[in-house]
Amino acid sequence: MEIYEIQIIETIIVIVVFLILKLIAKRIIGKVGARFKYQSGRIKITNKIVVVLLVMLLTTILMLIWGVNQSELFMFLSSVLTILGVAFFAQWSIISNITSTLIIFFNHPIKIGDSLTIMDKEYPIEGRLSDIGIFFIIIKTKDNKKITIPSNVFMQKMVKKEDVD
Template identity: 75%
Template sequence: MEVYQIQIIETIIVIIIVSILRLLSKKIISKVGSKFKYQSGRIKITNKIVGFLLTIILAIFLMVIWGVNQSDLVLFLSTILTILGVAFFAQWSIISNITSTLIIFFNHPIKIGDSLWILDKDYQIEGKLSDIGIFFITIKTKDNMKITMPSNVFMQKMIKKVDAI
């Protein structure tokens, strides 16, 4: 067999394995999510993260199969990571918002769909938490207005969870 035929067969095998792993991970995440009664939004995001990680693993395996030089790959990855590091350092608030979003999503007592009051001396907000994005949270008020707030600001406010609005 030619070298390319072996590489094509290896590529197909790796793609099949990653596809099977993706299906298995979705089933496992769904079972765990229903067992612990996680919100469907959390399950979807977790599936996306696992899918993204599996795609990265697939890309790495394909690069190895097709003979990408490891020193070139390390140089490329270190360049990308350096650029990202400088960008995040220059915009520290981005990191702060991402970190705050993770804390809100996984460990905050307020969850999507909960009614809340943000107790602020200048501007009180009353509504339901409708979305937790990467950088912002969205609150829907009684008047059907949507208020977005940076996640790190949300973390710094006193919040009162209410039964119904």
């Protein structure tokens, strides 16, 4: 029974440390975001990414505390990564859209809330960038319709940022 008591105490300590790290990370991200005047959407997404990484770390530590065999854990993780790798290899568009979303989110001059025109010969689009999802960009037109464009297609188009007076 003593072994389980130690594992329970270690688990509680790890969870408390996780919650403290989550709170600290959220505050630091908020302060950095405010200092550099990042949009609230970017701050929220950055917080989510950090929390996901912390949860992965927490899960790994808890598995070690509770005695999950490291070779079995490694076999499970390598199997999952292999399946994901095959799935991503089969779907280059998924990787392309995820990569494009990251580029748009962190390094594109168009930000959420900006008015824009997509300079397409066949179907020009005017509106406001409403959201940047993992796979799609959502544009809200002047007549309140939502248009979704795959992120990789958005990256390939000429986009004109409209000045707001």
